[in-house]
Amino acid sequence: MSKYDEYLKCKCCQDILSSEYGQVIKNIIDDDETYITESMKIDLFLYLARHDGISDMMQYWDDFFDHPKGKDLSEKTYLLKGRIIDNSIYNKKLGRVSSLTGFMRSLKTALSKITVPISDFDDEAFTEIFFIEPEDISNTSSQLFIDYANDTGILNFKIQQHPMWTFEGLDDEDVYKGIKKIKDLPCILGLPGPFRTSSDYNKIPRITFSFFVPKYIIVRKPTSFDAGYMPVWCGGGKAKAHKECQSDYTEFLFEEYIHEPVLYKNITSQLIKI
Amino acid sequence: MKKEIDFIKLIKEDKNALVNKEGLKPLFELAEAIRLETKPLTKAYVEKSLCEIEMRIFNSEELSTYLSFIYYSKLDTDTLLNKIIASLKTTFLSNTTEDSVCRGLLVRFIIERKPDIYSIQSLFKESSIREKASWIWIDCLSHYSFSLVIKEITTHINEESALKNLIVRIPTFLKKFGKDDLRIAIVEWYANIENFRSRAILDNWAKNLNIKVGMSISAEALINNVPFFQNSLMQHG
Numbered sequence: 001m002s003k004y005d006e007y008l009k010c011k012c013c014q015d016i017l018s019s020e021y022g023q024v025i026k027n028i029i030d031d032d033e034t035y036i037t038e039s040m041k042i043d044l045f046l047y048l049a050r051h052d053g054i055s056d057m058m059q060y061w062d063d064f065f066d067h068p069k070g071k072d073l074s075e076k077t078y079l080l081k082g083r084i085i086d087n088s089i090y091n092k093k094l095g096r097v098s099s100l101t102g103f104m105r106s107l108k109t110a111l112s113k114i115t116v117p118i119s120d121f122d123d124e125a126f127t128e129i130f131f132i133e134p135e136d137i138s139n140t141s142s143q144l145f146i147d148y149a150n151d152t153g154i155l156n157f158k159i160q161q162h163p164m165w166t167f168e169g170l171d172d173e174d175v176y177k178g179i180k181k182i183k184d185l186p187c188i189l190g191l192p193g194p195f196r197t198s199s200d201y202n203k204i205p206r207i208t209f210s211f212f213v214p215k216y217i218i219v220r221k222p223t224s225f226d227a228g229y230m231p232v233w234c235g236g237g238k239a240k241a242h243k244e245c246q247s248d249y250t251e252f253l254f255e256e257y258i259h260e261p262v263l264y265k266n267i268t269s270q271l272i273k274i
Numbered sequence: 275m276k277k278e279i280d281f282i283k284l285i286k287e288d289k290n291a292l293v294n295k296e297g298l299k300p301l302f303e304l305a306e307a308i309r310l311e312t313k314p315l316t317k318a319y320v321e322k323s324l325c326e327i328e329m330r331i332f333n334s335e336e337l338s339t340y341l342s343f344i345y346y347s348k349l350d351t352d353t354l355l356n357k358i359i360a361s362l363k364t365t366f367l368s369n370t371t372e373d374s375v376c377r378g379l380l381v382r383f384i385i386e387r388k389p390d391i392y393s394i395q396s397l398f399k400e401s402s403i404r405e406k407a408s409w410i411w412i413d414c415l416s417h418y419s420f421s422l423v424i425k426e427i428t429t430h431i432n433e434e435s436a437l438k439n440l441i442v443r444i445p446t447f448l449k450k451f452g453k454d455d456l457r458i459a460i461v462e463w464y465a466n467i468e469n470f471r472s473r474a475i476l477d478n479w480a481k482n483l484n485i486k487v488g489m490s491i492s493a494e495a496l497i498n499n500v501p502f503f504q505n506s507l508m509q510h511g
Contacts, residue, residue: 099306101306101346105342108342111442112338114435114438115409115435115438115439115442116407116409116410116439116442117338117442118413118442118443118446119382119383119386119413120341120342120345120346121345121386121387122443122445122446122449124449125445125446125448125449125450126445126446128445128449129444129445129448129449130445144482147478147479147482148441151437151438151441151475151478151479152438152441152442153438194306204306
């Protein structure tokens with residue numbers, strides 16, 4: 001029983017609750033109302049009640065959180081509203097795991113503002129030069145990609161357009177220190193698969209890198225609204241590992257954060273394939 | 275299946291769907307799912323839907339996203355390629371920059387997959403692409419001859435943004451042609467760059483890739499008596 005039961009009677013909410021996405025509604029109900037207020041939650045439930053029963057649910061959720069459309073992230077009504085992290089975060093390197101295609105797409109978007117972008121067909125060539133295996137971290141330079149970003153003129157471009165989910169390693173200087181296998185990161189961080197559930201989470205080619213957050217960017221704890229239509233997420237401030245790796249790692253190992261995207265020049269490591 | 279139908283509908287009907295960068299995230303999530311075959315939809319269905327989308331008039335940004343979607347979904351089937359080849363007879367024929375870029379994107383898309391069905395002679399007939407979308411034309415040319423690419427880039431090397439466009443392509447050239455050919459190319463471009471700073475950037479890239487240029491290569495060239503290196507040596511001196 002919750003105070004939101006009356007809002008959850010609509011067919012749309014009931015369909016979600018009975019599906020593999022049911023956790024997203026539960027996350028929202030349970031979320032700290034200091035940050036995601038009762039009225040914000042009601043806004044969402046009323047919005048869901050207006051769903052036409054036909055259009056794509058994932059897109060429908062994304063549209064809600066994208067409000068007002070076309071505005072900067074700082075002006076969004078529902079995103080990036082969690083607890084602010086204190087200034088000590090700026091002295092630490094943080095880690096980011098990104099899908100390879102997402103990283104490449106953002107990179108090419110940035111490059112297209114300055115140059116005539118290469119074709120997607122050339123992703124593989126880019127990957128071969130700039131993406132390294134975890135075992136090569138100590139014998140390769142982190143400068144190569146930064147040189148590329150500098151010489152192509154994208155060093156001061158944001159590395160993506162949407163909010164950036166990041167994690168804090170066990171060591172402030174070396175994000176990857178203490179992780180038995182860097183390739184386990186998608187599992188340790190409980191990352192979603194192609195449809196934001198845990199299914200096929202390990203089928204998505206991904207990369208990881210570390211970076212500093214510049215002081216003008218506010219770092220926050222993610223909320224259920226930041227997670228949106230993503231049932232793998234759970235509240236509490238730490239990433240929840242998938243079952244497959246919970247025997248090797250603590251279920252909640254890493255602090256997770258969300259903030260506006262950093263710039264290419266803030267990257268401090270190589271781009272590592274995982 | 276409903277999700278896919280809605281999505282295809284969205285791309286077809288929403289003018290902004292292909293250009294709103296934030297809005298592209300779900301589009302590429304769908305592409306990822308199609309590629310990974312985690313969605314129960316047939317290639318024939320998507321092929322048909324994409325052909326319908328293609329009936330719309332694209333601008334270059336939309337077209338670029340559309341081609342990326344096909345690429346990331348791995349839907350670049352023969353049926354689609356043949357349709358794109360056929361469309362070249364009727365679309366993007368004007369001499370404007372926008373049409374040249376669009377046409378260039380389509381030609382590049384075809385050549386990357388099937389250089390054997392699009393001849394180098396046909397590429398040389400695409401004068402508007404060569405003139406108005408020269409780096410896309412160079413990308414196309416790189417599927418036939420690196421020596422021609424070297425010459426073509428040399429003619430553009432001192433234009434604004436040329437070095438940036440070149441650096442963007444270095445990974446591709448390295449993969450396609452190998453270090454030895456790229457070394458020859460870099461020496462040629464280096465010798466023809468007028469701007470000192472641009473030359474320093476290219477020199478740094480040669481070092482990054484363990485390719486020797488500059489004095490050492492000029493000296494090497496002098497010993498070998500290769501005329502075009504003399505220019506490089508003189509500029510260095």
